[in-house]
Amino acid sequence: MDPFLLRPFGPICAHRGGSSLAPENTLLAARYAMALGAHCWELDVQLSADGELLVIHDDTLARTTDVAARPEFAARAPWLVHEFLAEEVRTLSAGAWFLESAPHRDMEHQTDREEIAAQRVPTLREALALTRAHRFPMNLEIKDHAGQPGDGLVVARVLDLLAEAQCDGLVLLSSFRHEYLAQARALCPSLPTAALVEDRHPDNLIDFLRRLGVMAYHPEYTMVDAALVHELHAAGLRVHVWTVNERAHARALLGMGVDALITDWPQRLANLAPVVA
Ligand code: G3P
Ligand code: MG
Secondary structure, three states: OOHHHOOOEOOEEEHHHOOOOOOOOOHHHHHHHHHOOOOEEEEEEEEOOOOOEEEOOOOEOOOOOOHHHOHHHHHHOOOEHHHOOHHHHOOOOOOHHHHHHOOOOOHHHOOOHHHHHOOOOOEHHHHHHHHHHHOOOEEEEEOOOOOOHHHHOHHHHHHHHHHHHOOOOOEEEEEOOHHHHHHHHHHOOOOOEEEEEOOOOOOOHHHHHHHHOOOEEEEEHHHOOHHHHHHHHHOOOEEEEEOOOOHHHHHHHHHHOOOEEEEOOHHHHOOOOOOEO
16 A cells, blocks of 8 residues: 555655754654644664664764763763663653754754753654554655664564554655565565665666565655656656755656655645645
8 A cells, every 4th residue: 555645645754754843763853744744754763782673863873862971871882773772772862962963953843942852762663653643654764784683683573563553554664775675575565665775776777676566766866857757657656755855956856756755844845745635
């Protein structure tokens, strides 16, 4: 089932929950994004040392938590996510850094600095509960665990949680590590998937995507043009691009026929896109 066609909405997807609005990959960001017109949210997941799925982008805790300021963790630099227990991560602030050093933040919508500083790294379970409660579709990106103990486990863990979460039709799974998408398809063929790419298109792109069985292609936005979008649509594939933060770029991409824009600034783009009935 296509999560982007479940209900009348347009194609604005809040990147990391909408990382200009609140600390990235927090529940607060997702709530702001929802309130300000996003139609779905993107988040990143990684396994902790004890196998909990945490919503965090980097493979270290350094940038988006206060771990470096915590004396009890000083000896554990560079603070790799997969070397921390979930309960340790959950003691950290995932919001203080946003108030001090987030590169692009929109404080216009912020009223409560304490609430921001009090944000924790969410578990995927919590994120799915938000998606279910608000029918707010999620693009769940599994980060690349290559070389980590969780590499062979992460897909099964995600699918186990999804089976419990009652979010059918609300989750689109994506990854740069395309073998995760093949694993997911083998274990749960009904779960929609999308292939992320950053630098170059895979050889024989359409055949590649068909073999993977994905429903969407997620390239970095400068990689697409109208001809490519047309070709992908003709093959029955949707095109969702990232990370589009400028209105002029968004307008051009929508003009090419792109189906969704993954953006840090959903509040800036929300009124650009036609709502799909
Ligand atoms: O899923 C789109 C985008 O999030 C991919 O890049 O590094 O922000 O996770 P990144
Ligand atoms: Mg991501």
